[in-house]
Amino acid sequence: MKIIYVGSPELFGTGASSIHVAKMSEAFAMNGHEVHLIIPINNKSIDDFYYYYDVEPIFNIVPTLGVKRGWLRHFIHGVASLFKLKDEYDLIVTRNITFAYIGSFFLRNIIIDIHHPPVNFISKLAYKRFEKSSNIKKISFNSEGTYEETKKILKKLDKYVICHNGVDIKSFKVDYDVDLIKKDLNIDINKKVVTYVGNIYKGRGIDKIIKLSQEMKDIFFLIVGGDEQEILSHKADITNKNKNILFAGHFLHKFIPKIYSISDILIIPYDDNFTIKGDIDASRFSSPIKIFEYLASGKPIVASDLKSINRILTNEIDSILVDPNSITSYKNAILRLINNEDIYQSISSNALNKANTQSWQKRASNIINK
Secondary structure, three states, X not given: OEEEEEOXXXXXOOXXXXXXXXXXXXXXXXXXXXXXXXXXXXXXXXXXXXXXOOOOOOOEEEEOOOOOOOOHHHHHHHHHHHOOOOOOOOEEEEOOXXXXXXXXXXXXXXXEEEOOOOOOHHHHHHHHHHHHOOOEEEXXXXXXXXXXXXXXXXXXXXXXXXXOOOEOHHHHOOOOOHHHHHHHOOOOOOOEXXXXXXXXXXXXXXXXXXXXXXXXXXXXXXXXXXXXXXXXXXXXXXXXOOOOEEEEEOOOHHHHHHHHHOOOEEEEOOOOOOEEOOOEEOOOOOOOHHXXXXXXXXXXXXXXXXXXXXXXXXXXXXXXXXXXXXXXHHHHHHHHHHHOHHHHHHHHHHHHHHHOOOEHHHHHHHHHHO
């Protein structure tokens, strides 16, 4: 099958949407399809794309116009992508609402992969068009929450599938020199490491990690992600006595498994009103890629007990879910894992088993076939 994938992510940055687009394109290709990814990139950067996102060059990249940031990014790239469809195809998959809306009038076999409910009047109109158009073959939602929030706006949704994000399992089947990585980061090799990976803006609970580091001096807290300004802002809350916390900054995604390898516990301390970019409350509908990567690392997870998280993780089985408003609940969960080897191993094993059911390839297959 020939698949056209239209993606409009912010490339070579810290956002997760570009990781998703890259991994899904690779997954469709690994499932045996001919894939053409249309993204706002120049020819000189195509090889960099494969390297940066650690994907095999088994799909074709079609460069087109675009801007790096802002609301115009989706609009300009959506319109420009329409002019790249010169040959026959079997299926179009896209996360670009502009492209999908215009295309719904004259293109065929479009699958829209939706990752958040409509956020303004224009997007609501577009979603209602998707519901009616016979050219929209299917709507894929990244979580039950995204589906439920969207259903409040649309009268009926009879051509949809719910597919959570996935994980690249093969990236985690590598042995690393844990002591050497710790030394490179100036982390005491004898200390237990609690790690957070991801964005560090509003609602991500970074203040809780700082607080935990102040109360749990025998444990090292590692924070990976965020831009320089965000890191400086959080560092202002750290005193000189905080020697057991490190903001390591942004890493290329292909190197993140190294970070997981030195971690003993992984943490997701999201607030009960955590946001995605654009300051949109995502506590009910997000499906964070980090959750699936955390699971694939085989390390136990301590996470906020929120709808968007407990739809994926199961308390006391593959994680320990805690009250997002209680520092004590995080502290107790961390200590419980450290002090009870049986619980630690059981949750780790169950996490890895769940990850094996959540590959990008399975998601790609489900979007087409379910």
